[in-house]
Amino acid sequence: MERTYVMVKPDGVQRGIIGEVISRIERRGLKVVAMRMNTMSLDSAKKHYAEHAQKPFFNSLISFITSGPSVSMVVEGKNAISVMRAVNGATNPVNAATGSIRGDLALDTGRNIVHASDSPESATREITIHFKESEITGYTRADEACIYEN
Template identity: 60%
Template sequence: MMEKTFVMIKPDAVKRRLIGEIIQRFEKRGLQIVAMKMVDVDKELAKKHYAEHKDKPFFKDLIKYITSSPVVVLVLKGKNCISVVRKMVGATDPKEAESGTIRGDFALEIGRNIIHASDSPESAEREIKLFFKNSEIFEYNMPDADIIYE
């Protein structure tokens, strides 16, 4: 099933110059980038994005962290891409993330875990709408799609 997912390359990855490495992994896997930009996340947007954590003790620190530097946001498209991307990203706690995953290879602390990826179709839709206008999401054919997909 073709679907779209939302990915955020977080401040720690931006500051560590890992943007290209992370994006390259998605492209090499065969996923299609249909939207991408660098943004400053203000407090209002951060609170909307992380609304499900508003009552948790780490919420204030999370908002401070995500607004500390620009982030890169992407919309990826592909068959079952939500689950594919989540597997590529690895466990939320990098200590539990397997080697070969983005977090397993680049992160050590849960509060600096490099990347966010939507965990469901509903989350993907909500997060995409928070960060992108419809006019910023592109549809185009990949010339190698018949090599990637059966």
């Protein structure tokens, strides 16, 4: 099974839609194996968004992501990275498919509710920024036989 990092950003927390996001993840068949709510530190935010450090929006992104609590998760499942990206929808909510989190619940790229890793390398890097391996819980969901073929 593949793991990915998912975050409900401060705008999603402030709007009270954490449960909606988690529900969509779980209904799709993915499972949450680690979760925490906290206000991201400046250091963690800069590490998390390091690939954007030279972009003009970097400082405002860091300011936003550290402005209030967010919910960090490790999500696991078959093809979890690509499935989670589809569940989230396009980065710009205007281009996000109806039925996706961003397509249904967001209007602006800078307030698009969720983040998910875009590659196995990003997932590994982001998970290690936000979680210790001991904080990730492996388990089998009772419905996995109904979700996956052998």
